[in-house]
Amino acid sequence: MRITPLILIVPLLLGGTPAAQASQFPRPVLQTRAFVDDPAATPANADADDPAIWVNRADPARSLVLGTLKEGGLAAFDLGGRELATLPAPAPPSPGAAPGRFNNVDVVDDLAVVSDRGRDRIRVYRIGGDRSLTDVTDPAAPPVFSASESEVDEQRTAYGLAVAELGGRRVVAVSRRHETRIALLELTDLPGGHVGTQPLTTVDLPERFGLPDGTTWTPCGDPGERPQIEGMVLDATHRVLYAAQEDVGIWRIPLGGAPELMDKVRSFGAPARYDEETEECVPDGPDPGFGGTRLTADAEGLTIAEGPRGSGQLYASSQGDSRFVVYDRTGGNKPLYEFTVGSTARTDSVEHSDGAAVTTTPLGRDFPRGLLVLHDGERRPEQGGPTTGFVYLRR
Numbered sequence: 495m496r497i498t499p500l501i502l503i504v505p506l507l508l509g510g511t512p513a514a515q516a517s518q519f520p521r522p523v524l525q526t527r528a529f530v531d532d533p534a535a536t537p538a539n540a541d542a543d544d545p546a547i548w549v550n551r552a553d554p555a556r557s558l559v560l561g562t563l564k565e566g567g568l569a570a571f572d573l574g575g576r577e578l579a580t581l582p583a584p585a586p587p588s589p590g591a592a593p594g595r596f597n598n599v600d601v602v603d604d605l606a607v608v609s610d611r612g613r614d615r616i617r618v619y620r621i622g623g624d625r626s627l628t629d630v631t632d633p634a635a636p637p638v639f640s641a642s643e644s645e646v647d648e649q650r651t652a653y654g655l656a657v658a659e660l661g662g663r664r665v666v667a668v669s670r671r672h673e674t675r676i677a678l679l680e681l682t683d684l685p686g687g688h689v690g691t692q693p694l695t696t697v698d699l700p701e702r703f704g705l706p707d708g709t710t711w712t713p714c715g716d717p718g719e720r721p722q723i724e725g726m727v728l729d730a731t732h733r734v735l736y737a738a739q740e741d742v743g744i745w746r747i748p749l750g751g752a753p754e755l756m757d758k759v760r761s762f763g764a765p766a767r768y769d770e771e772t773e774e775c776v777p778d779g780p781d782p783g784f785g786g787t788r789l790t791a792d793a794e795g796l797t798i799a800e801g802p803r804g805s806g807q808l809y810a811s812s813q814g815d816s817r818f819v820v821y822d823r824t825g826g827n828k829p830l831y832e833f834t835v836g837s838t839a840r841t842d843s844v845e846h847s848d849g850a851a852v853t854t855t856p857l858g859r860d861f862p863r864g865l866l867v868l869h870d871g872e873r874r875p876e877q878g879g880p881t882t883g884f885v886y887l888r889r
Contacts, residue, residue, distance in 0.1 A: 519836035522844075522885035523860075524575045525870070529563055532879030537580055540566025542882035544598040544795065544849030545867040546606065548621050555858025558625055559851075559867050560606050561884050562596040568608055568619070570627055573857060573865070575886060581627055584613060592647050598655035598724070598849065602664050605630075605681070605689065607657045609668055614640045614651035616666060616679065618689040632690035638677060639670045656735070656796075657681070658728035660749070666691065667735050669723040674699045676723060676737060676747075697747060699723065699739055705763050705784050713741035714766035714775035725811065725849065727796040729823065731804045740792035744810055746827060756827045757810075757819075758786035759793055788829055790814030795850035795869065798823060799889070809850050809866070816845040818868075835868065835885065844885055846871035854889060864889035 529540035540563040548558040558578075559571040567582040583594030595612030606627065608617040614637035619627040637645075638652040654669040664681035675698050679691040701720045702712045713721040723745075725738035735747040736756075743758035763784030766775045794811040801807070806823040807830065818835070822828040835844035847869045854864040866887040873881040 519834050519843075520887055521836045521838045522841040522868075522887055525841045525873075525885045526559075526561070526569075526571055526575045526883045527577060528873045528877055528881045528883045529566060529569075530877050530879045530881050531564075535566075535877075535879065537563065537566035537582065539564065541880065542569075542869055542884060543596075545851045545869060545884050546599045546601045547851045547853045547865060547867060548601045548604075548606065549853055549855050549857070550623070550625070552623060554856060555860075556625065557857050558621065559865075559884065559886070560599050560601070561867075561869075562599050562608060562849075564595045564597065565593055565612070566596075567594075568596050568599065568606070568617075568627070570625065571884070572625075573860060573886075575884075578625060579627060581619065581629070583610065587613075587643070590647075591643070592649060597653055598726075600655055600657040602657045602659055602681070605657075605664070607655065607666060607681070609638075609652040609655040611649070611651050611653055611671060614638050614646045616652065616655075616668065616691050618681070620687070620689075630687055630689050632684055632688045635690060638668055638679070638691075639673075639675070653722065654724035654726045654737070656726040656728045658730040660728070660730050660733065665694070665728065667726050667728055667737075669726065669737070672719040672722050674701050674720050674723065674739070676726070676735070678749075697735075697753065699737070699742075699745060699753060703742070703763070705782070707782060711763045711765075711784075714768055715741070716773070717768060724792075725794045725796040727798050727808070729798055731800075732824070736796050736798075736808060738793040738796055738810065740794065742793070743786060743789060744793055744796070757789060757793075757821070757829070758784075759789045759791040759814075760785040760787065761791050762786060788812065788819045788832065790817070794848050797850045797852045797866075799852045799864070799866075800854050806854075809852060811847040811850055811868075813846050813848065813871070816843075816847065818847070818850075835887070841885060842870060842874055842883075844868050844870045852889070861886075861888055 531541040597611040606619040653671040678694040764781040765779040767778040794813040837843040
């Protein structure tokens with residue numbers, strides 16, 4: 495099927511008036527089928543969340559897009575958006591235990607690496623040249639953060655995930671749900687073709703922040719929950735981990751160095767309190783104006799478009815206002831432009847996006863300059879329950 499070329503991005507001047515006409519917005523060239531978070535759906539309780547791209551070096555036009563579906567497992571799509579396979583998340587190990595719940599996915603070499611939020615594990619799948627996926631997870635894989643299986647069921651578990659090869663080591667960064675900790679692990683080859691993990695170190699981001707007026711601010715959340723991190727990407731060239739702390743902003747973390755908060759959400763520093771009746775955070779005073787100007791909480795999916803000689807761009811999802819912000823990968827991560835993804839007669843627009851993945855590698859005739867895949871958190875029309883999916887855009 496020949497796809498009519500579409501322009502991916504029309505830069506919007508930061509601080510200027512957003513484009514008023516939908517024709518100025520980039521639009522998807524295609525989308526995957528919709529997934530429904532409902533027990534009666536197929537797969538059941540499927541909630542699309544995070545994509546990754548596996549580039550087939552031997553035949554780029556036969557590359558894969560992978561997408562997590564939480565309790566629905568892991569889906570594999572071709573470059574036409576057709577679903578090739580869906581691998582189920584693990585069943586609960588015992589009555590009353592939490593089932594597998596695949597949250598984030600990333601790719602290194604021929605391995606797809608998944609954070610299993612339900613069981614607090616790292617799951618690993620080997621991608622074959624025929625685009626098959628084989629589960630090669632260490633059968634004895636321990637929980638990433640939990641000290642016991644009963645603690646796993648409390649669901650302070652593996653959440654966000656990024657993976658890259660660093661100095662010959664396949665390094666996984668994984669965050670912890672409702673906490674501020676990021677663990678760095680190394681993928682290890684085991685007998686029988688299995689792949690396990692070994693811990694390397696941890697990074698703890700703040701939960702309290704000093705403000706210019708001398709006060710201290712803690713982001714509002716459910717009682718007992720700290721400001722968590724989900725969206726992450728490892729920049730192997732510059733040895734940097736970028737991490738999106740949802741209610742705070744985007745961190746630039748040099749490996750072996752101190753974290754730097756490179757951009758803040760607009761609500762940074764704004765007083766709020768948890769309302770027990772509505773179970774929501776509500777404003778609790780005037781906004782002092784200490785926040786950023788580009789990101790509306792939650793700060794979410796991060797991905798890097800590689801450029802020549804270490805250049806490129808960092809894409810970030812501003813989930814609260816369904817926008818995307820693009821930063822320079824170098825030069826102090828200067829913000830470059832913002833965009834919103836519109837709709838076509840055949841594809842939906844993108845709202846409340848969680849995850850993103852990009853490659854600048856040419857992927858055949860349909861994606862000659864690469865591919866950007868985005869999670870759509872509000873696929874319309876809704877199909878019997880919360881409905882989500884993934885969209886493809888040309889670079």
